[in-house]
Structure formats: structure tokens, C-alpha cells
Amino acid sequence: MPSTGSTTASPDAARQRRQEPDWTAMSMQEILELAIADEEDARDYYRRAADLAGSIHTRKVLLALSVMEQSHADQLRSELDELLLQRDLETGMAD
Numbered sequence: 001m002p003s004t005g006s007t008t009a010s011p012d013a014a015r016q017r018r019q020e021p022d023w024t025a026m027s028m029q030e031i032l033e034l035a036i037a038d039e040e041d042a043r044d045y046y047r048r049a050a051d052l053a054g055s056i057h058t059r060k061v062l063l064a065l066s067v068m069e070q071s072h073a074d075q076l077r078s079e080l081d082e083l084l085l086q087r088d089l090e091t092g093m094a095d
Contacts, residue, residue: 032080036073043069 021034043066050062087093 039073
């Protein structure tokens with residue numbers, strides 16, 4: 001989305017401001033947690049943009065994008081849950 005003087009940054013701009021993680025030093029859990037946060041940030045961005053949309057069509061598109069981002073976050077959260085369950089099973093910590 002082109003800038004029109006708005007103070008709301010795009011998800012890409014937010015990523016550019018944040019220091020690039022050292023992927024080689026991160027665990028899979030940390031990578032998934034970061035990815036979930038990114039998806040939730042994008043979801044929130046689209047929701048805020050929808051609230052400011054000038055047309056019904058634009059609002060619907062932005063809300064649909066928001067739903068997609070939430071779906072991505074949910075999928076990543078499922079992967080994280082599976083990873084943690086597997087770790088617990090391997091260490092004998094599962095219920």
C-alpha cells in the first residue's frame with residue numbers, strides 16, 4: 001500500500017525496521033513464535049486499514065486479508081503445539 005502520510009506502517013516496513021534475526025541461532029520454537037507474531041501483526045494491520053477504508057469493497061478485501069493472516073497464525077500455532085507435544089513426549093513430560 002502506498003504511503004499517503006499515514007502513520008501506520010505496512011508489515012513489510014515493520015519487518016525492515018526490526019533487526020533481522022540470526023536464523024542459525026534460533027530454535028524451531030523461536031522461529032514459529034516469531035512467525036506467529038508476524039502473522040498477527042499483519043492481521044492487525046489489515047483490520048486497522050479496514051476500519052479506515054473509504055469504500056465497502058476495500059473494507060471487505062482488507063477484512064478478507066485479515067482473516068487469511070489469522071488462518072496463517074492458527075496454522076503456525078498448530079505446528080508449534082505439535083512441536084511442543086513431540087518434545088514433551090520425547091522427554092517424558094507429556095500428560
